[in-house]
Amino acid sequence: MSLIEELTALKASAVERINAADADIEALRVSLLGKKGELTALLKGMKDVAPADRKTVGEIGNDVRQIITALLAEKKAAAEAAQLEAQLAAETIDVTLPGSAHVVGQPHVLQQIIDEIEQHFLGLGFEVIDDTVDSPEVETDEYNFERENLPKDHPARDMQDTFYITPEILLRTQTSPVQSRSLEKHDFSKGPLKMIAPGKVYRRDTDDATHSHQFHQVEGMVVGENITMADLKGTLLSIMQALFGEKHQIRMRPSYFPFTEPSVEVDVSWNEVTPDTKPEDIEWIEVLGAGMTHPNVLRMDGIDPEKYSAFAFGLGPDRFAMLKYGVDDIRQFYLNDVRFLSQFNRKGN
Amino acid sequence: MKTNLTWLNDYLDQAISLDQQAVADLAEQVARTSVEVDSVTTLAQQQDGLVVAEVVSVVPHPDSDHMVITQVNIGEPKLIQVVTGAPNVAEGQLVVLAKVGAHIVNHETGELVTLSAANLRGEVSHGMLVALQEIGFDNKIAPKDFEAGIYVFGPNDGVHPGDDALVALGMTDPVMDTDLTPNRADMLSMIGTAYEFGAMLNQPVTEPAFDLVEYETLARDQVNVVIDDASLVPKYALRVVNDVTVGDSPLWLQKILWNAGMRPINNIVDITNYMMLMYGQPLHAFDLDKLSGQTIHVRRAMADEQLVTLDDKTRELRAGEDIVIATADEPLMLAGVMGGSSSEVDHTTRHIVLEGAVFNPSLVRATARRHNLHSEASARFERGVNWDATFTALDHAAHLVDDLAGGQVARGLVVAADTDYDTVIMPLTAARVNQILGTTLTLKDIAGIFDQLAFTYQIEADTIQVTLPARRPDMRIEADLIEEIARLYGYDNLPVTLPYGPTTPGHLTLRQRQIRASRRIMESLGLNQAISYVLTTPEKAQQFAENPGEKVVALDYPMSSDRTTVRQNLLAGLLEDVVYNVNHGVANVALYEQGRIFIANAPDTLPTEMEHLAGVLTGTRATSTWQQDKTEKTVDFYDMKGVVAQYLAQMGVDEVRYEATKRHQNMHPGQTADIYSGDVYLGFVGQLHPQVTQAHKLAPVFGFELNLFAVMAQVQTGVHYAPISRFPQMSRDAALLVDDTVEHADIVALIRQTAGDKLVDIQLFDVYTGDKLPAGKRSLAYTLTYQDNDETLVEAEVNADFERVTAALIAQFHVAVR
Structure with a gap:
């Protein structure tokens, strides 16, 4: 058999063996193309080929090598793909099993309400006064009551039963004293005073589902040269819509607070109000008290009520949270039951 | 104030419509324009089927010794048989029959019941003769006690058999109950309310008119007044009415009173109450014959004086403060608050003295509070009465006593004080x-x-x-x-606008941002925010306090023994929260709180308030039902410390040190560390003392408490960026056998001190204690990482640096390098 025939036979045999191979492609490659492989052995016969035929035989030899090499590579790739597929199949898991537990804490629901209020008023250019010096939780009778136009024998003091420490020191019953403390420090040459003061307040109450001896308020106040009750109305509408939704409306009703005049109670519509809503279908819920700051209060804080006017309001985060989420017992806010706290976790809201 | 709209219409030129929808609309308008409206109701409520009945005959019940059988006429051809146990029933009476099918309010349960015919020991009763308490009257407003029996109309009440009894009794009058704010004294009267509604409805108001007839006798011959101190009573006058006949008021007056929530007493007392409701001016009637002497004194109480008030309570008067009306011998009443029993008008009274006055509001208020005696009168005097109506109301009352009690009004008002109202004209x-x-x-x-x-x-x-x-x-x-x-x-x-003018930037201060960041970091570390009570017990107020030697802020007059003292630490509150959770089946708790603690200063100065941050961990960090090995690890000291360490790192507090401490009484002495940044004390972290937690049957609880003010003062502001080195790192491991007494912190400090400037990181990667080691020893293994920013490290230099470290560790701590 000539060398050409032998090469052709090797090619046919190699193709057959490669196609049949299912395991060790590398061993087959070595036996075919290796230094001691079959092709190498055959080509050692080149030295016996007539010089005129060497070129032809050489080309055939190269062809055979290339074909075998290509086939081997193809076979190897197929084998690797099959192996990967098998591995992936073996690694398949139940992706519907629960993911590993990671713990993320929540802000307290009252904090969330306070944060929302704070965000809104920061956007309106308000300062937030909540530090221990300008917004102390233990207050003097003077700032808590007298500077708020509630002298010692004022009937309205009955509206706020008070935890006294001494006859002159008490747990603040409202965040209103922050008004006076802020006004004293404000420099009106730098513009109007616009502030909110979130914080804890205390009343001498027996705790039950609707009363808590400790709760929160966010006082708000704007003092400037042309501050009107219409501004108060607009400001309150904006915060109520921020808290309860754009389609909610407010209404103001006459009320009485010693530190504001006129004084109003503010209701928010429990349902959404559109131009088609009939007035009698709106359910109003009382949410806060507000008013134009009483001239006596301004005067006591050294502000000329002829020159400056002011409005003030008091927001109740506890009440808002109860309304917004349907919490029916205010004591829930202070028990810190993890099952309660962790429900308020919709950070995407 | 209960405002009877039927009565109110007497003063409005155009009567307001009393149909249900009109009244509801009116209530809405009142709420928007003047005051809150609690309710609009009628005494009738949902009741019906009640008629006026004439008792035609009364015969004994054959089988009962306390019931009788009556035949009653309700204006229909046939009489109706009704069996009753009422002790006061008699022939000829006009009474109220609840017919078969009537709906009446059960006076015990308050439920609406339907009446059916009843067989009472063999006799059929077609309905029921009722007392007012059986048709919805509260005992406080019914003129007679329930035990006295059924209601009987008077002969002059103008009612007839068959009349609707609800109408006859005024029970269908719509009554608007307004919730008055303290400023609206004017609306504590019908006339004042008429002015308010008139303003709202744009209607004129006509005040009531009366003709006072005076007799020859001069009032000032019968009584005179001495006022000790003009500031007690700016207006004071008396009238005398002689020869009165005390009896029940006519039905029209009784209706007015019970619709206003007041109980009819007798015609004299009822007239004073009627005038108070009409004018808002409290009046008082004394029995003239019960007064010793002719002189009435208005003065402050004297030492050791007592008075029995009309509610039969003996009051110890506060000398120099309570205002009393007195004879020369004894106090007669607490002025402006309540009358006294000794001069009370009763059915034997013949001659009366009527008093109309304006008492000092502050003193009345103080008296009402002191004696916890808040009366209709004191409510009005405290808020302020209409000075222009004081003497008018007195005259009107005298006229009515003439009219209804047959009295003869003595000539003249005895005026002892008549200060003019300080009228202001406001531009x-x-x-x-x-x-x-x-x-x-x-x-x-x-x-x-x-x-x-x-x-x-x-x-x-x-x-x-x-x-x-x-x-x-x-x-x-x-x-x-x-x-x-x-x-x-x-x-x-009103228009809806936002304030305009110079723009003010809304921003938070650095401290405010730091406090908010503190909360966010805690939450990202897996702790839920808690808000606990600030008021607690004296023990808990200082349970984990930084310095239990500080004075606490304590309430003067607490509500309950568990809320007496203002807290000096947050951890005690968080511990309470843990107890609550564990008792309610929540075993894994991770909470933090940011809030204030309070240190008392000198009396009558404000305490020092400080912001603190505290946290607790107990149970396991996360619960997974099927990957327990991965997550269900019971928390330990290092979990809590890790939270604190990560928090301080995130805040930007450097040079944090933890020093073992036994000084916190309620913390585990072997598992607590004080935390410092440099030399500044920040707080502590550790296990709560097992005695504390075991008392509540808790698993180990770990906690920390930091003084936020101290933390914020240590925050290094600004981020210092360092380029990442391009050159490769080298690391060397050192496994050290050390004495138990040598702390990790000491080893790290020494490594840092001796390692040279190429060391960039030290990691503790193993701690081993156990049988295989000699007693009193443990093994600590560290990886030291070296890197140079400017060039590739030279192996020989790193080896030299590393050997210097091990040599130092051997020399100083006698470690064995393994």
Whole structure:
């Protein structure tokens, strides 16, 4: 058999063996193309080929090598793909099993309400006064009551039963004293005073589902040269819509607070109000008290009520949270039951 | 105040409609314009089937010794048989029959029941004769006790058999119960309320008229008055009415009283109450014959005086403070608050003294509070009565005593004080009103509102001069008038604007941002925010306090023994929260709180308030039902410390040190560390003392408490960026056998001190204690990482650096390098 025939036979045999191979492609490659492989052995016969035929035989030899090499590579790739597929199949898991537990804490629901209020008023250019010096939780009778136009024998003091420490020191019953403390420090040459003061307040109450001896308020106040009750109305509408939704409306009703005049109670519509809503279908819920700051209060804080006017309001985060989420017992806010706290976790809201 | 709309219509020129929808609309308008409305109700409620019945015959029940069989006439051809146990039933009476099918309110359960025919020991009763308590009257307003029997109309009440009894008894009158704010003293009277509704409905008000007939006898011959101190009583007058006949009031007056929530007593007392409801002016009637001497004194109580008030309570009077009306011998009443028993008008009374006065509001208020005696009278005097009506009400009362009790009014008012009301004329401009309200009202608009209010005014150029009337004691300053304009113009009509003017930036201060960041970091570390009570017990107030030697802030007059003292630490509150959770089946708790603690200073100065941050961990960090090995690890000291360490790192607090401490009484002495940044004390972290947690049957609880002020002061502001080195790192491991007494912190400090400038990181990667080691030893293994920013490290140099470290560790701590 000539060398050409032998090469052709090797090619046919190699193709057959490669196609049949299912395991060790590398061993087959070595036996075919290796230094001691079959092709190498055959080509050692080149030295016996007539010089005129060497070129032809050489080309055939190269062809055979290339074909075998290509086939081997193809076979190897197929084998690797099959192996990967098998591995992936073996690694398949139940992706519907629960993911590993990671713990993320929540802000307290009252904090969330306070944060929302704070965000809104920061956007309106308000300062937030909540530090221990300008917004102390233990207050003097003077700032808590007298500077708020509630002298010692004022009937309205009955509206706020008070935890006294001494006859002159008490747990603040409202965040209103922050008004006076802020006004004293404000420099009106730098513009109007616009502030909110979130914080804890205390009343001498027996705790039950609707009363808590400790709760929160966010006082708000704007003092400037042309501050009107219409501004108060607009400001309150904006915060109520921020808290309860754009389609909610407010209404103001006459009320009485010693530190504001006129004084109003503010209701928010429990349902959404559109131009088609009939007035009698709106359910109003009382949410806060507000008013134009009483001239006596301004005067006591050294502000000329002829020159400056002011409005003030008091927001109740506890009440808002109860309304917004349907919490029916205010004591829930202070028990810190993890099952309660962790429900308020919709950070995407 | 219960406002009977039927009565109110007496004073309005055009009667308001009393149909249900009209009344509901009116209530809405009142709520928007003047005061809150609690309810609009009738005494009748849902009851029906009640008629006036004439008792035609009464015969004994054959089988009962306490029941009788009556035949009653209800204006129909046939009489109706009714069996009753009422002790007072008699032939000829006009009574109230609840017919078969009637709906009445059960006086015990308050439920509406339907009456059916009943067989009472063999006799059929077609309905029931009722007492007022059986048709919805509260005992406090029914004129007779329930035990006295059924209600019987008087002969002159003008009712007839078959009349609707609900109408006859005034029970269908709509009553609007207003929730008055303390300023609206005027609305504690029907006339004042009529002015308010008149203003709202733009209707004139007609005040009641009466003709007082006086007899020859001079009142001042029978009584005279001595006022000790003019400041007690700016107005004071008496009238004398002789030869009165005390008895029940006519039905029309009783109806007025019970619709106002007051109980009819007798005609004299009822007249004074009627006048109080009409004018808002409390009056009092004394039995003249029960007074010793003719002189009435208005004075402050003297030492050791006592008085039995009409509620039969003996009151110890406060010398020099309570105002009393007295004879020369004894106090007669607590002025402006309640009368005394000794001079009470009763059925034997012949001659009476009527008193009309304005008492000092502050003193009345103080007396009412001191004696916890808040009466209809004190409520009015405290808020302020209409000075212009005081003597009118007195005259009107005298007229009614003449009319209803047959009395002869002695000639003359005995006036002991008659100070003029301090009438204020308040100037106001439209510009000022619009400046405050944001409106565009004209002076004409404003004058129109004062017309509605029936305030008198004069217009001079651009100013309106408004006379503030005595019937509105709440009107004292300009803002009061602006409020009247605002509410009558309508808050709904105010424009909606936002403040304009110089822009002010809204921003948080650095400290505020740091506190907010503290909360966010805690939450990202898996702790839920808690808000606990600030008031607690004295023990808990200091349970984990930084310095239990500090004075606490304590309430003067607490509500309960578990809320007496203001906290000096947050951890005690968090521990309470853990106890609550564990007791409710929540075993894994991770909470933090940011809030204030309070250190008392000198009396009558404010305490020092400080912001703290505290946290607790107990149970496991996360619960997974099927990956327990991965997550269900019970928390330990290092979990809590890790939270603190990560928090401080995130805040930017450097050079944090933890020092083992036994000084916290309620912390585990072997598992607690004080935390410092440099030399500044920040707080502590550790296990709560097992004695504390075991008392509540808790698993180990770990906690920390930091002084936020100290933390914030240590925050290094600004981020210092360092380029990442391009050159490779090298690391060397050192496994050290060390004495138990040598702390990790000491080893790290020594490594850092001796490692040279190429060391960039030290990691503790293994801690081993156990049988395989000699007693008192443990093995600590560290990886030291070296890197140079400017060039590739030279192995020999790193080896030299590393050997210097191990040599130092051997020399200083006698470690064995393994």
